[in-house]
Amino acid sequence: MSDLIMDGSSPPQPPPQALLERLKDYGQEDAFALWNELSPEERLLLVKDIESLDLSRIDRIIRCSIRSHGLPAAAIEPVPESNVSTVEERTLEERERWWKLGLKAISDGKLAVLLLSGGQGTRLGSSDPKGCFNIGLPSGKSLFQLQAERILCVQRLAAEAMNDGSTRSVQIHWYIMTSPFTDEATRRFFESHKFFGLDADQVTFFQQGTIPCVSNDGKFIMETPYRVAKSPDGNGGVYAALKSSKLLEDMSMRGIKYVDCYGVDNALVRVADPTFLGYFIYKGVSAAAKVVRKAYPQEKVGVFVRRGKGGPLTVVEYSELDPSLASAINQQTGRLRFCWSNVCLHMFTVDFLNQVANGLEKDSIYHLAEKTIPSVQGHTIGYKLEQFIFDAFPYAPSTALFEVLREEEFAPVKNANGSTFDTPDSAKLLVLRLHARWVVAAGGFLTHSVPLYATGVEVSPLCSYAGENLEPICRGRTLHAPCEITF
Numbered sequence: 292m293s294d295l296i297m298d299g300s301s302p303p304q305p306p307p308q309a310l311l312e313r314l315k316d317y318g319q320e321d322a323f324a325l326w327n328e329l330s331p332e333e334r335l336l337l338v339k340d341i342e343s344l345d346l347s348r349i350d351r352i353i354r355c356s357i358r359s360h361g362l363p364a365a366a367i368e369p370v371p372e373s374n375v376s377t378v379e380e381r382t383l384e385e386r387e388r389w390w391k392l393g394l395k396a397i398s399d400g401k402l403a404v405l406l407l408s409g410g411q412g413t414r415l416g417s418s419d420p421k422g423c424f425n426i427g428l429p430s431g432k433s434l435f436q437l438q439a440e441r442i443l444c445v446q447r448l449a450a451e452a453m454n455d456g457s458t459r460s461v462q463i464h465w466y467i468m469t470s471p472f473t474d475e476a477t478r479r480f481f482e483s484h485k486f487f488g489l490d491a492d493q494v495t496f497f498q499q500g501t502i503p504c505v506s507n508d509g510k511f512i513m514e515t516p517y518r519v520a521k522s523p524d525g526n527g528g529v530y531a532a533l534k535s536s537k538l539l540e541d542m543s544m545r546g547i548k549y550v551d552c553y554g555v556d557n558a559l560v561r562v563a564d565p566t567f568l569g570y571f572i573y574k575g576v577s578a579a580a581k582v583v584r585k586a587y588p589q590e591k592v593g594v595f596v597r598r599g600k601g602g603p604l605t606v607v608e609y610s611e612l613d614p615s616l617a618s619a620i621n622q623q624t625g626r627l628r629f630c631w632s633n634v635c636l637h638m639f640t641v642d643f644l645n646q647v648a649n650g651l652e653k654d655s656i657y658h659l660a661e662k663t664i665p666s667v668q669g670h671t672i673g674y675k676l677e678q679f680i681f682d683a684f685p686y687a688p689s690t691a692l693f694e695v696l697r698e699e700e701f702a703p704v705k706n707a708n709g710s711t712f713d714t715p716d717s718a719k720l721l722v723l724r725l726h727a728r729w730v731v732a733a734g735g736f737l738t739h740s741v742p743l744y745a746t747g748v749e750v751s752p753l754c755s756y757a758g759e760n761l762e763p764i765c766r767g768r769t770l771h772a773p774c775e776i777t778f
């Protein structure tokens with residue numbers, strides 16, 4: 292007689308047969324490998340965890356993604372010049388026209404802002420969602436607060452621009468995508484900061500999906516003996532998440548036509564930029580991206596290309612770009628042939644989002660990102676499966692790129708301080724230096740006890756969105772850097 296029966300406890304139950312058979316169909320039966328060592332509660336958790344997975348869909352994605360991983364892709368071509376609005380060719384008159392056109396659409400309630408905030412931020416190494424991060428500006432504001440205040444500022448500018456004697460207030464709806472890893476903490480942060488002055492009703496949180504992490508032979512990695520390791524399905528999971536949360540209907544119901552979509556980790560992001568929106572409307576395209584010029588050929592950024600002869604616009608990762616192509620020069624422009632870096636700043640029509648939400652869903656090829664994954668065997672190398680926001684571009688009937696200056700609009704916060712680039716410290720300095728230039732241009736003076744390249748001024752987004760309206764505050768005033776300018 293076994294010890295178990297001798298001591299009065301029941302004999303071990305085998306795993307539920309039907310579930311085990313289903314797992315076997317997909318070669319994933321190892322998920323039950325430690326069944327005999329689990330307590331009854333843990334067994335229940337494991338069964339629930341497996342039952343929550345759409346095994347046939349996941350199996351299709353794993354097989355298709357592993358099969359196509361590393362295969363040579365179709366040849367690429369540079370993006371035609373006519374597809375890009377460059378900084379140097381843009382006239383003042385055009386900028387003003389697009390700014391006004393954008394503000395008008397905003398005051399008509401046609402723009403929503405969509406934040407991608409479901410990433411785990413592993414490189415930054417903070418346990419909080421990235422948006423909660425304080426990058427060390429004099430104000431101590433978090434990334435979320437900087438973005439919320441830029442929305443408040445654009446709302447005010449749009450209301451002022453209506454100029455029709457009405458007292459109608461302008462509201463930009465803010466959709467915030469989280470994941471199971473960031474959702475609760477993000478909501479709590481917004482609530483505890485009273486939505487940074489925004490109306491709680493103008494913010495909608497929704498969650499993206501997750502997908503199991505796999506070993507290189509496609510087997511599920513177990514995070515614990517009773518839970519499959521999962522990760523968010525990439526920022527391109529936004530399309531499916533918008534659909535399953537019925538937010539595309541919500542947008543239509545609110546009369547929203549355009550969606551400004553961006554990543555959480557850019558301290559200089561111009562959320563709801565009226566100029567970009569005005570350009571987008573003027574071009575009449577379905578999808579557009581702000582791009583910055585690649586800093587040097589081997590810079591580790593993805594670039595926009597055309598896939599195949601005359602093919603659709605898409606992004607290739609730096610690792611996929613042959614070094615000789617990466618350094619090739621366009622003799623006519625003197626720029627790199629592949630120079631338009633993707634910085635995750637996009638504009639879409641709601642119509643296009645609807646189209647993509649149905650199209651991408653059927654796409655079973657995900658990107659495989661090799662990562663260290665916590666597992667029952669300790670930290671193990673495996674793959675996270677992800678879709679990317681730019682995977683939608685090849686589906687777009689018409690596209691455009693809009694160049695912006697990196698020192699004005701791109702201050703990435705990717706790595707922890709102490710790393711060589713894209714840290715909170717480097718982002719803070721980019722903000723301080725840009726705002727110092729605004730203050731000087733508005734007639735202010737700066738004194739500083741550390742070299743100016745290592746300090747600067749912070750301008751509250753409540754005072755100015757992009758350097759405008761600072762003269763009354765700054766002209767003739769001497770400021771000691773670092774400091775914050777606010778009302």
Ligand code: UTP
Nearest residue numbers: 407408409410411412413414523525526554555
């Ligand atoms: P990154 O690719 O930099 O990933 O995300 P990450 O998760 O923030 O950081 P690491 O790689 O773990 O260090 C770019 C943007 O896409 C969002 C992120 O929140 C960030 O705004 N993102 C990423 C999602 O919304 N969901 C995802 O599944 C992945």
